[in-house]
Structures are given as C-alpha cells and as structure tokens.
Amino acid sequence: MNGKLRVHGHFNGLKTTLLFALMWAVIMLIWWLTGASNDTLVIYIVIGLVVSFGSYWFSDRLSIAAMRAHEVSEQDQPALYAIVRELSAKAGKPMPRIYVAPTLSPNAFATGRNERHAAVCCTQGILQILNEREIRGVLGHELMHVYNHDILTSAIASAMATVITYLGYSLMYVGGGRDRSSRSDSGALGLIGMLLSMILAPLGASLIQMAISRTREFDADEDGSMLTGDPEALASALNKISYGAQTHQMPHTAGTQSVSAMMITNPFSSQGFSRLFSTHPPTDERIARLMQMAQEMHASGVEAGGDRGQVGY
Numbered sequence: 001m002n003g004k005l006r007v008h009g010h011f012n013g014l015k016t017t018l019l020f021a022l023m024w025a026v027i028m029l030i031w032w033l034t035g036a037s038n039d040t041l042v043i044y045i046v047i048g049l050v051v052s053f054g055s056y057w058f059s060d061r062l063s064i065a066a067m068r069a070h071e072v073s074e075q076d077q078p079a080l081y082a083i084v085r086e087l088s089a090k091a092g093k094p095m096p097r098i099y100v101a102p103t104l105s106p107n108a109f110a111t112g113r114n115e116r117h118a119a120v121c122c123t124q125g126i127l128q129i130l131n132e133r134e135i136r137g138v139l140g141h142e143l144m145h146v147y148n149h150d151i152l153t154s155a156i157a158s159a160m161a162t163v164i165t166y167l168g169y170s171l172m173y174v175g176g177g178r179d180r181s182s183r184s185d186s187g188a189l190g191l192i193g194m195l196l197s198m199i200l201a202p203l204g205a206s207l208i209q210m211a212i213s214r215t216r217e218f219d220a221d222e223d224g225s226m227l228t229g230d231p232e233a234l235a236s237a238l239n240k241i242s243y244g245a246q247t248h249q250m251p252h253t254a255g256t257q258s259v260s261a262m263m264i265t266n267p268f269s270s271q272g273f274s275r276l277f278s279t280h281p282p283t284d285e286r287i288a289r290l291m292q293m294a295q296e297m298h299a300s301g302v303e304a305g306g307d308r309g310q311v312g313y
Contacts, residue, residue, distance in 0.1 A: 020156075020157070020160070020212070022208055023157070023160045023161070023164065023205070023208045023209075024160070026164055026204055026205065026208070027041075027160065027163055027164055027167065030164060030167040031167055041163075041167075044162070044163045044166040044167055045159075045163050047162060047163075047166065048158075048159035048160065048161075048162035048163040048166075049159050051158075051159070051162060053155065053159075055155060055158070056113055056151060056152060056154075056155035057113055059111045059112060059113055059151050059155075060097075060111045060112040060113070060117055060118070060119045062258070063109065063111040063119075063121070063258075063259050063262060064099055064111070064119060064121060065255075066254075066255030066256065066258050066259050067099075067101040067103075067121060067123075067255065067256065067259055068101065068102060068255075069099035069100060069101040069102070069121045070099060070100060070102075071097055071098065071099050072098055072099065072100050076100075077098065077100070079132055079135075080098060080122065080127070080135070081098060083132070083135060083136045083139055084096065084098055084120060084139055084143075087136070087139060087140055087143055087227055087228065088143065090227060091143065091147055091227055093115045093118075093143075093146075093147060094115050094116055094118070096110070096112065096115075096118035096119050096120050096143070096146070097118070097119040097120075098119070098120055098121075098122075099119055099120070099121040099122075100121070100122055100123070100124060100127070101121055101122070101123045101124070102123075102124060103123045103124060103125060103248075103250060103251065104123070104124055104125040104128070104248040105123055105125050105244075105245055105248045105249060105250040105251075105267055106123060106125035106126035106128075106129050106130070106240070106241045106244040106245060106248065107122075107123050107125070107126055107241065107245070107250065107263045107264055107265065107267050108120070108121060108122045108123065108126050108138050108139070108142055108263065108264045109121055109142060109145075109259060109262040109263045109264065110139075110142035110143055110145050110146050110262070111146070111151060111262060112146055112151065113151055113152070114146070114149075115146060115147065118143075118146045120139060120142055120143065122135070122138075122139075125244060125248050126138065126241065126244075126264075129240050129241075129244045130237050130240060130241075133230065133233045133236075134233050134234075134236050134237035134240065135237070136228055136230070136233060137224070137225070137228055137230055137231075137232075137233030137234035137235075137236070137237050138234065138237045138241075138264055140224035140225065140227040140228035140230075140234070141220045141221055141224035141225075141234055141264060142220070142224070142264065143224065143227065144219070144220045144223040144224040144227060145216070145220050145262070147223075148216070148219060148220065148223060150216045150219075150220065153212065153216060154212075154213065154216075154261070157208075157209045157212045157213070158209065160205070160209075161202075161205040161206065161208070161209045164202065164204070164205035165202040165205055210278060210279055213261055213279040213280070214278070214279065214280065214281045217279075217280050217281055217286070218281060218286070218289065221234060221286055221289065221290060222289075222293065225290060225293055225294075229297070231290040231291070231293040231294045231297065232290070232291070232294045234290055235286075235287045235290040235291055235294070237264075238264070238265060238283050238286055238287055238290075239283070239287060241264060241265050242265060242283045245265065245267060249267075249268075250267035250268065252268060260279065261279035265280055265283060266278055266279060266280040
C-alpha cells in the first residue's frame with residue numbers, strides 16, 4: 001500500500017495503546033489490593049496467556065468450525081477468488097483460504113494468526129445481498145484485520161481481561177487492602193468493598209476489551225478502504241448488512257457467539273445498556289466516518305470505485 005490516508009481526529013492506534021495501559025493499571029491495582037503476592041500475579045498471567053495463546057494459535061480452525069463453513073474452490077466462487085487475489089496481491093500478502101458459511105444472515109470475517117495462515121469467510125447471505133463492489137469493500141476490511149495483526153491484539157486483550165477477572169475473584173478470598181492486621185473480617189465496609197471489586201473488576205475488564213475491539217474495527221474500516229480505494233463501497237455494504245441481519249438473524253449458538261467479535265458487524269442486536277459491551281462501533285458512526293474518508297479521497301484526487309457485479313454462491 002502506497003501511503004496511508006488518515007481520517008482526521010481518530011487516533012485509533014493511540015487509543016488502543018492507552019486502553020492497554022489502562023488495563024495494566026487495573027491489573028496492578030487489583031494485585032496490590034489482593035496483597036501484592038508475586039505467586040498470585042504469575043499464576044493468573046500464566047492462565048490468561050495459555051488460554052489466549054490456544055485460541056490465537058488455532059483461531060482459523062476454531063472459527064471456521066464454529067461457523068460450519070466449507071472451503072470453496074475457484075471454480076465454485078470465481079468472482080470471490082478474483083477479489084481476494086487482487087486485494088492480497090495489492091497488499092503484497094499471500095492468498096488466504098476462502099470459506100462460505102451456510103447461513104442466510106449476512107456477515108463475513110477473516111481469521112488466522114498471520115498472513116500465511118489466514119482465512120476469509122463469507123456467509124451465503126452476504127453473497128446474496130451485496131454486489132461485487134460491496135463484497136470487495138467488505139473483504140478489504142476483513143483482510144486488514146489479519147494484516148494489522150488484530151487477532152494477536154484481541155488475544156492479548158483477552159489474556160489481560162482473564163487476569164483481571166481472576167484477580168478480582170481473589171479479593172473474595174483474601175479481602176481488600178494490604179494491611180490485613182488492621183482489617184476487621186466482619187467489617188461491613190470491607191465486605192462491600194470486596195464484593196464490589198469482585199463484580200466491578202471483570203466488568204471493567206470487559207468494557208476495556210470491548211473498547212479495544214471497537215478501535216480495531218475503525219482501523220480496519222479505514223485501512224481496508226485504503227486498500228480498496230473505495231470507502232463508499234464499504235459504507236454501502238454496512239448499510240445493507242445492518243438491514244439484512246434484521247431479516248435473517250444469525251442463530252445464537254455457542255459457536256456463533258465465539259466468532260461474533262470477528263465479524264464485519266455484530267450479528268446480534270445491541271440495544272441500550274448492552275451496547276456498552278458491543279465489540280463493534282455503531283454502524284451509523286462507521287458509515288459517517290467512511291463517507292468523510294470518501295470526501296477526503298475525492299478532494300485529494302484518489303479515484304474510487306470498481307465493478308458493480310453480483311457475487312453468487
């Protein structure tokens with residue numbers, strides 16, 4: 001990719017760094033509250049790393065299996081192959097494997113621990129409702145998740161969230177405060193503090209983890225649109241997917257739930273308080289940013305567009 005157009009005022013890389021710093025601050029605070037035991041911190045960090053490393057290393061197999069997707073050949077999906085081949089070559093990356101998931105709910109995701117183990121998956125539903133230009137916009141977004149190493153970022157955030165959660169639970173057993181000799185075991189305030197910490201620590205970890213995920217979605221929108229040169233195509237696709245998902249809802253299973261954070265849009269409705277825990281930014285906000293990016297690209301003389309064909313399945 002030659003150069004990189006930045007939409008003014010987003011600073012998503014800085015946001016991710018600050019969120020990780022905040023997560024480390026929470027870990028250190030809870031560790032201090034639990035007595036600053038080196039054994040406690042090491043044990044929970046190891047647990048978090050082992051679980052997250054497993055999901056990261058086998059992310060492609062686990063995600064594809066969860067969606068019951070099947071690999072397709074170029075004979076099966078010539079247009080899809082042409083788009084992925086063009087975009088991966090433009091980015092200077094290896095050609096990923098291509099899968100189709102047997103659901104009419106429109107969505108797509110990319111997975112894999114690196115470019116050599118990448119896979120992209122489209123649902124039957126998204127191939128039905130989007131034209132070729134919009135599919136190209138979606139795949140540009142998804143490929144950038146792999147190229148930006150977002151699978152690794154998500155695994156690290158998950159590991160840190162696990163550490164925070166277990167340290168929060170530790171407060172239930174060791175109590176709050178380093179000065180145990182001066183703490184009354186029967187003190188109502190101490191009990192309330194422990195209960196609040198036990199509840200709020202995992203809650204805070206989840207909120208920070210979701211915030212990191214949302215910043216990465218904005219990055220993939222932006223970088224994917226730079227790869228395709230067509231942010232309007234992705235904006236149009238997001239609009240169609242949003243409405244299509246309401247007509248054909250994704251089956252809510254353990255498998256689809258585990259993959260939902262990786263998809264182009266959240267396949268499950270997020271309203272009210274639940275939006276705080278959404279892994280994706282609001283679709284209307286994403287579309288607005290993409291249209292702003294399109295205006296900047298047009299103003300700078302960058303050509304956008306592509307063939308407006310239909311991708312079948």
